[in-house]
């Protein structure tokens with residue numbers, strides 16, 4: 415009860431600092447994200463109830479939250495202009511972070527030394543998000559949401575953005591880090607994971623191709639979302655059309671292939687990310703196609719040929735990269751990812767390696783689907799054509 419009262423007092427203070435009119439009447443915690451602490455807060459002003467989304471930001475993960483909020487300000491302003499120019503009037507497509515009297519879209523609460531970082535945005539009503547789904551419609555709509563996001567930001571200079579998590583998808587560096595730790599073997603766990611280490615070593619050159627394409631200038635950084643899971647899209651509860659992309663914390667310069675690839679890795683796996691029974695792990699090509707139809711359908715008009723060629727590579731690369739991150743965490747003592755049992759990170763590693771192996775089997779098919787969907791979109795055969803306001 416006391417904890418509840420404390421939270422309520424904090425939420426009231428957040429509303430006050432962001433100059434929300436009226437009285438806070440009720441609130442609840444939303445548990446579908448797993449980074450920040452999220453609340454839906456209802457306030458009543460002159461008989462009218464309005465809901466807000468209040469978040470305490472995880473400053474362990476986001477070391478420089480002020481810079482992160484600056485990114486979010488730039489991105490949300492740009493998206494708002496695009497929506498206006500495109501004549502999108504659905505208020506739910508607008509994500510707006512409120513400002514304090516001083517003009518900041520964040521506040522610090524609490525005592526010096528243990529300050530918490532809070533922010534407040536509009537709450538998008540009548541929308542659903544999915545932690546996972548094996549429904550191709552959800553994948554298609556998620557693809558459409560992230561593709562539209564990429565499209566609307568295609569004229570935004572990514573160099574303006576702060577790199578929230580430096581080298582987030584620098585696969586070459588991730589692998590160097592892993593093999594450095596393999597040499598050190600700080601927890602004496604390497605002997606039992608030789609097979610996994612060898613599998614990653616064998617794929618190392620393959621997985622560095624995106625880095626090389628970037629070095630050669632064949633690929634370039636755009637604005638990317640970097641957490642393209644289905645629970646970061648809000649879908650209309652009746653039509654499933656995407657109304658908004660949320661969770662802009664990791665928006666920073668990146669490759670389109672990473673955004674595309676990470677959804678495939680996470681959402682088109684026939685099993686969970688930590689499935690121990692590897693016979694259940696595979697790439698579902700129907701879900702892959704559905705996501706590609708959504709994403710490529712929205713982006714084929716401006717992505718370069720080299721970018722389209724990099725999509726299947728992105729899916730496989732990011733899967734191997736994730737395997738390397740889980741294995742790295744395992745051999746350095748499970749410090750980064752939350753684990754539910756001893757060896758959890760090793761199980762995750764094996765699952766990602768099994769998915770990677772299956773992706774390599776299906777690599778040509780993935781690539782063929784991407785190009786087929788792109789060709790269709792370019793022909794204008796897609797019935798749905800977005801007006802991005804660009």
Ligand SMILES: Nc1ncnc2c1ncn2[C@@H]1O[C@H](COP(=O)(O)OP(=O)(O)O)[C@@H](O)[C@H]1O
Pocket residue numbers: 444445446447448449450451452467509535536537538539543645646648660661662663
């Ligand atoms: N503006 C919003 N309107 C409605 N629901 C939201 C909004 N922002 C977030 N949510 C809900 O809260 C969940 C967690 O928010 P999110 O920003 O993704 O946090 P995390 O960084 O912890 O993943 C989302 O998956 C979604 O269900």
Ligand SMILES: [Mg+2]
Pocket residue numbers: 446447448645646661
């Ligand atoms: Mg989220």
